[in-house]
Amino acid sequence: MAPQIRRSLFAACTLIALCGCASLRAAPYAAVPGGLFRGVLTGNDDPPSLVAHFSMRVTPVTNAEFLAFVQRQPRWRRGAAPTILADADYLRAWAAPTQLGEGVAPDGPVTGVSWFAAQAFCEQEHARLPTWLEWEYVASADTTRKDARSDPAWRARILQWYASTTDLTVRQVGGEPNAYGISDLHGLIWEWVDDFNALLVDADSRVQDDAEKLRFCGAGAITMKDRESYAILMRIALLSSMNASGSTTNLGFRCARPNRQATQ
Amino acid sequence: MTLRLLPATLPRRCTAAALILLASASFAAPPSANRLPPESIYHLEIGLQDQAGRLFHLAELRGTIYLVSMFYTSCQYVCPTTIETMKQTLAQLPESQRGQARALMVSFDPKRDSVQVLDRVAHEHGLDPRVWTLARTDATSARKLAAILGVQYRALADGDFNHSTRLLLIDREGRIAGQTEVIGKVEPALVAQLRALTP
Numbered sequence: 001m002a003p004q005i006r007r008s009l010f011a012a013c014t015l016i017a018l019c020g021c022a023s024l025r026a027a028p029y030a031a032v033p034g035g036l037f038r039g040v041l042t043g044n045d046d047p048p049s050l051v052a053h054f055s056m057r058v059t060p061v062t063n064a065e066f067l068a069f070v071q072r073q074p075r076w077r078r079g080a081a082p083t084i085l086a087d088a089d090y091l092r093a094w095a096a097p098t099q100l101g102e103g104v105a106p107d108g109p110v111t112g113v114s115w116f117a118a119q120a121f122c123e124q125e126h127a128r129l130p131t132w133l134e135w136e137y138v139a140s141a142d143t144t145r146k147d148a149r150s151d152p153a154w155r156a157r158i159l160q161w162y163a164s165t166t167d168l169t170v171r172q173v174g175g176e177p178n179a180y181g182i183s184d185l186h187g188l189i190w191e192w193v194d195d196f197n198a199l200l201v202d203a204d205s206r207v208q209d210d211a212e213k214l215r216f217c218g219a220g221a222i223t224m225k226d227r228e229s230y231a232i233l234m235r236i237a238l239l240s241s242m243n244a245s246g247s248t249t250n251l252g253f254r255c256a257r258p259n260r261q262a263t264q
Numbered sequence: 265m266t267l268r269l270l271p272a273t274l275p276r277r278c279t280a281a282a283l284i285l286l287a288s289a290s291f292a293a294p295p296s297a298n299r300l301p302p303e304s305i306y307h308l309e310i311g312l313q314d315q316a317g318r319l320f321h322l323a324e325l326r327g328t329i330y331l332v333s334m335f336y337t338s339c340q341y342v343c344p345t346t347i348e349t350m351k352q353t354l355a356q357l358p359e360s361q362r363g364q365a366r367a368l369m370v371s372f373d374p375k376r377d378s379v380q381v382l383d384r385v386a387h388e389h390g391l392d393p394r395v396w397t398l399a400r401t402d403a404t405s406a407r408k409l410a411a412i413l414g415v416q417y418r419a420l421a422d423g424d425f426n427h428s429t430r431l432l433l434i435d436r437e438g439r440i441a442g443q444t445e446v447i448g449k450v451e452p453a454l455v456a457q458l459r460a461l462t463p
Contacts, residue, residue: 084302
């Protein structure tokens, strides 16, 4: 009996170890249970938005991960990608199309990637970019609370991160995880979202003239619900100003995928 | 109204699957891209479906000159004006050259804008199918097309969309040869660009 038990224990342990290895190889995603959420873009008269269950990459995509991607997919290498999908700034910091070079840390977040390139990366791991709402939902957490937004100390801390200058060459992913187990949402880089070209904002919602009215269809323009969330508003302003083929030295991304079950 | 009673669920699902297949098929084996210019929108590999239900790749439009815009059919005010503006812009071409340019409108509301709805709208506006293509695609492809055309749209809580309106002129190689955000009147610059492409 005893050896049998030992054998099955051994088998079980091997199985667990194997599974552990497999999940280490795959990019780590954390399950995010859905919920009702009022984001900065939710209108004052709108009901809260429903965020469905999803999974999100625990850290932003790194230089090493993006290098492996362009090695597999030559069409996404700098110089090979068509300018309409990735402009002249694409991966400009890298020494060569398939070489990071000095000052580009393998475990640093990849930046200088266009929205199209970020989408293509996420698609090859059966994911997509998170929507703005998903990103904001997760980014509202601190290390212990899923929604820390009403805490002035939390807001102040985030604003401080944005105000400080970071040395681009020493950036590394893997900061302290928040309550969802997800890191680096603030204080490291800006991040692409799937619907970056959906963040139309009418800051003061004044009555528009006819010409302006013609440009937009549908009901009332967006009013910022939470004007005190400057850090979040800065992100929206940045993303709204981007072209999908463009990039900046501070703009990276992470991926997300739908997750039918809440596993928390 | 009776259109809503059609058994739309199954075909629509099949269509979504077909669109995805179309997109992934093109990804695995890109159509011989014999030297597309780097600024060509045909580097974007997406599948579309027209008002007759026909599935096609965006890149199949290579060789065609057309005006393109994005819309959704439930839109009461701006979208009909966009169609009118496109009609009038094309009508500025001398009669002998009218056959050379076409019009494409792509919906960013694939849930509601089924093939039947697109077909009905085409009929309501008297759009000649030899000139006009009203198309739908999956949500991801719509977002990509909007990104490449510089169109912004956002679903509102009440099912409407907030969106910018942009009318673009695409040349035979898929380059953006002209564009305007002015609708409700013909933009002379756009007409000039259109005429330049159709000598």
